[in-house]
Amino acid sequence: MTPARFLETRAKAWNRLEAIVSKTSKKGVRALDDKELHELTRLYPAVAIDVARARMYNIDPMTQKRINQIAISAHGLLYRRKNVRYLQTIWEFFCYGYPRLFRRLWPYITLATVLFVICILGSYVSTQVKPSNAYIFVPGQLDLTDEDPGVSGKDISERFRRIPKPPMAAGIMANNISVAFKAFALGITAGIGTCYVIIFNSMVLGGFAGHFSNHGLAYEFWSFIAPHGVLEIFAILVSAAAGLRLGLSLVLPGELKRSASLRVGAQDAVLLVLGTIPMFIIAGFIEGFVTPSYIPGAMKIILGVTITLLTIAYLILAGRSSLPDIKSKS
Amino acid sequence: MQDFDLIETPENVELERSLAGIGSRFIAGLLDNLLIALMYLILFVLLLVVGINVAGSIGISNAAEMWLLAIIILIAFAIYWGYFVLFEMYTNGQSPGKKYMKIRVVQVEGGGISFNSIAIRNLLRVVDAIGGYAVAGITMFVTKKVQRLGDLAAGTVVISEEVPNYSARYDKKKKILDNEAITSAALEATGLKPEEYRLLHNYWLRRDELNVEAKKQLLPQLIHPILNRTGHSLATESLVVLEEYVEKIMAKARKAEQEATKGTDNLEAEL
Numbered sequence: 001m002t003p004a005r006f007l008e009t010r011a012k013a014w015n016r017l018e019a020i021v022s023k024t025s026k027k028g029v030r031a032l033d034d035k036e037l038h039e040l041t042r043l044y045p046a047v048a049i050d051v052a053r054a055r056m057y058n059i060d061p062m063t064q065k066r067i068n069q070i071a072i073s074a075h076g077l078l079y080r081r082k083n084v085r086y087l088q089t090i091w092e093f094f095c096y097g098y099p100r101l102f103r104r105l106w107p108y109i110t111l112a113t114v115l116f117v118i119c120i121l122g123s124y125v126s127t128q129v130k131p132s133n134a135y136i137f138v139p140g141q142l143d144l145t146d147e148d149p150g151v152s153g154k155d156i157s158e159r160f161r162r163i164p165k166p167p168m169a170a171g172i173m174a175n176n177i178s179v180a181f182k183a184f185a186l187g188i189t190a191g192i193g194t195c196y197v198i199i200f201n202s203m204v205l206g207g208f209a210g211h212f213s214n215h216g217l218a219y220e221f222w223s224f225i226a227p228h229g230v231l232e233i234f235a236i237l238v239s240a241a242a243g244l245r246l247g248l249s250l251v252l253p254g255e256l257k258r259s260a261s262l263r264v265g266a267q268d269a270v271l272l273v274l275g276t277i278p279m280f281i282i283a284g285f286i287e288g289f290v291t292p293s294y295i296p297g298a299m300k301i302i303l304g305v306t307i308t309l310l311t312i313a314y315l316i317l318a319g320r321s322s323l324p325d326i327k328s329k330s
Numbered sequence: 331m332q333d334f335d336l337i338e339t340p341e342n343v344e345l346e347r348s349l350a351g352i353g354s355r356f357i358a359g360l361l362d363n364l365l366i367a368l369m370y371l372i373l374f375v376l377l378l379v380v381g382i383n384v385a386g387s388i389g390i391s392n393a394a395e396m397w398l399l400a401i402i403i404l405i406a407f408a409i410y411w412g413y414f415v416l417f418e419m420y421t422n423g424q425s426p427g428k429k430y431m432k433i434r435v436v437q438v439e440g441g442g443i444s445f446n447s448i449a450i451r452n453l454l455r456v457v458d459a460i461g462g463y464a465v466a467g468i469t470m471f472v473t474k475k476v477q478r479l480g481d482l483a484a485g486t487v488v489i490s491e492e493v494p495n496y497s498a499r500y501d502k503k504k505k506i507l508d509n510e511a512i513t514s515a516a517l518e519a520t521g522l523k524p525e526e527y528r529l530l531h532n533y534w535l536r537r538d539e540l541n542v543e544a545k546k547q548l549l550p551q552l553i554h555p556i557l558n559r560t561g562h563s564l565a566t567e568s569l570v571v572l573e574e575y576v577e578k579i580m581a582k583a584r585k586a587e588q589e590a591t592k593g594t595d596n597l598e599a600e601l
Contacts, residue, residue, distance in 0.1 A: 002570065004569060004570045004573045004574070005570050007542050007569070008542070008568070008569055008570055011542045045341050048339055048341045048343045048345070049341060049343060051343050051344075051345060052343045052344075060537065060538035060539060060540065060541070061538065062538075062539060062540075062541055063541050063542065066541065068345055068346050071339075071343070071345055072345045072346075072347060073491075075339055075345060075440065075441075076436070076440075076441065076442065079339075079340070079440060079441045164396040164399070165396070166396045166397050166399070166400035167396055167399040167400045167403055169400065170399075170400035170401070170403040170404050170407075171403050173404070173407075174403055174404065174406070174407035177407070177411075178407070178410075178411070181411060181453050181456070182456055184453060185453050185454045185455075185456045185457045186457060188454060188457050188479050188483065189457070193457075246483065259482065262482060262483050263482075263483060263484070263485045265483075266450045266483035266484060267446055267450070269450075270446055270449045270450045270453065271446065273453070274449060
């Protein structure tokens, strides 16, 4: 077969496939009827081989490009992911995938927690030893002076109560989820950025706690923080663990190529961080509606701790039945 | 940095993808961010219309307004983190800016982008966006497949889907060919008039740039007048036959020219 005859005999197939492919540009494969779908599956392999033949015959570059373009568009249509049902996928993810992922990545969660505990204890003790150290950890945010507390514990809650609840809950959710996403994304800096997020936040919290207890307001402080804070901090630590998973996949690739290790790490990490969203939503509602309420402080603390323990119990116990792991499907 | 990338299909054929350049990706990103800014503007106007002053929201009592404010906060949040995720999910890897620039995100190994990869590349956008996307720019510059950090972690590339213009183009560089001297040896061997030879010769030099359709249109127009004049006839209208006819003429001409120059070479050698 001469190049010219090749062009002549095959042009019909290319034109047909090109017509079919261009039909799908807006609506995807759904734009095709049964007959066209059938033609697509029959024409594509032949045209893919034409790409190789065109190279062999060394026909003109423009035509080579054209056949290649048609073949690659058809390839994209045929070898695509099957359409997933999002609601079912999400449901299965939280029933099986997420708890399993959490248990598999426990070393990273431990690592984040250890770093957090060290920093919060450090800043708390340091504030106890020297009260003015609080200003190092929470620069420009304290309105309590050392001589005169100015506001009582009641006032803190009172000020909080004046903010309308729904917007506050929404704002808190949005802000916390953003922090979680950033803790994950900054993991790409070999985990350094994520460590910064943990250290910064734990020192602010430790500094505040130390400062309030210096003024004898420890109970007010914890009954204000704990209802939403315990779950929030837990969720932030899980997000930070996702960032560490991402970062350490770069630093310690093991037997994989560094680029491949990063991709594997990112697949784990992104699911770990996305799974924290419901925790932040729950914590946001608590912070918006329960924290400023007139329920006794001890009750609030018990509520916060209980919800967090329930979350951890879910993560440890759920998804142990023998349904195939969700990860292996994707 | 390359401008193309190869993927191997299950048919064992290597297909060539052209990668989107930093420039077109930057413009696409700019368009998307303009669209995001427009959405924020609409939200802000909505706030004003409903009469909520953002700064003075503390102390408002109207329950409906409070819930509306909450919803607006959540929508703003969803736009910030979800704009790219949702568009890339529902349009198979094309945000509106990318659609306008005719570029698309795909998996490195070929095929449509997965949800996980969409989430990874767009959550990492906050890092890529540091310094006005300077981080993304540098990473795209140093990686072979023009990937930003998000693409590296997600295993994605952005490809260009611009369909090249297949019609024959006038090439300025080759214009000189029109004025190339026609040797008398070539004319003698082929029995063509100078203008006829020039036309065929130019066609021959440019045949690689023409696609089948263009050739089908052009060749009969070139050859039929010659055939009419010389009284020859060709068996069919087939492109193959016509091209072979031109090829024969050119081969004849080349041979004649070579012999002619050989003759002069020999002459010089003798002298």
